[in-house]
Amino acid sequence: MRFEGIWFRYARRAPWALRNAEATVEPGSVVVVLGHNGAGKSTLLQLAAGVLRPVRGAIRDRPAVIGWVPERFPATQPFSALGYLRAMAAVRGLGPGAAEHWIERLGLTAHAGTPLGDLSKGTAQKVGLAQALLTPPGLLVLDEPWEGLDAASRSLIPEIVAEVTGRGGVVLVSDHRGEIASLPGALHWTVTDGELRVTDTPAHVPAQSTGVPPDEVIVEVAVQRQDAALAVAGLRASGHRVLGVRERPVPAEPSATGSGPATTGPATTGPATTGPATTGPATTGPATTGPATTGPVTTGPAVTEEER
């Protein structure tokens, strides 16, 4: 997925909330978007999700299925938690059981019958997360997902992130609380006063930060694009940890840090996997492309004017 020269502002003469953002994110990657309050993180994430449209520039190769969890889940609708998720599942053409699965998985059973408006912030946040996951997303956008979650629930986020990237999906997540440490291997983008900098590319992620202990090695393999999800699942089933899925090999010599595409180099290559043994054919970069079909929530999309 590529951000090509994205400019955005909320009104015709308002200051630019995002200026000329350029970046590329490869299939199977996690990007943590860092920055101060008001820097433009949520704006960038909403553009990524297709909730906002760029005033200038374009987002290319966005996965077809998008899950978006906004910073604040809009809990003002006349549904119970389960009723809401069932309605969202029905909208997406899912059979019975999808809502119940996520109610159980996210520990929401005790709140299934509670009206959305009566849920605590953290519980409402989990309902927001559940709706984004009803259909497995190729792009999952999480705006401050840890906000309001208790210690026991926080580990859900890395688990879910790993599941999405393991299928070759992309996860963009904003973080101003320093929870980034729980997402080893994540890339870092920093937004400062509307300017996006890619502060960590795959070539710059030290092996240590991918959480590879000394008794493990990283094995890079390439597989056919269409086999990626299966290969990732196979590697996991064999007890290996899949660190990522990407389109291109990491350059031998790290290039300079700075803004611009997250990776460079010719196409192909699979993800890095770790484990005691080398596996056979393995993983790689699926890249679902196509139009953005945001799947989530309840607030109406804030679509802006074409050009201001």
Ligand SMILES: Nc1ncnc2c1ncn2[C@@H]1O[C@H](COP(=O)(O)OP(=O)(O)OP(=O)(O)O)[C@@H](O)[C@H]1O
């Ligand atoms: N709906 C809106 N209408 C007008 N201006 C907005 C709107 N949403 C955000 N802004 C402005 O756009 C700029 C970027 O805001 P944004 O919410 O993207 O920042 P952020 O980095 O996500 O901040 P935080 O960490 O506080 O959530 C800010 O100046 C903000 O005031």
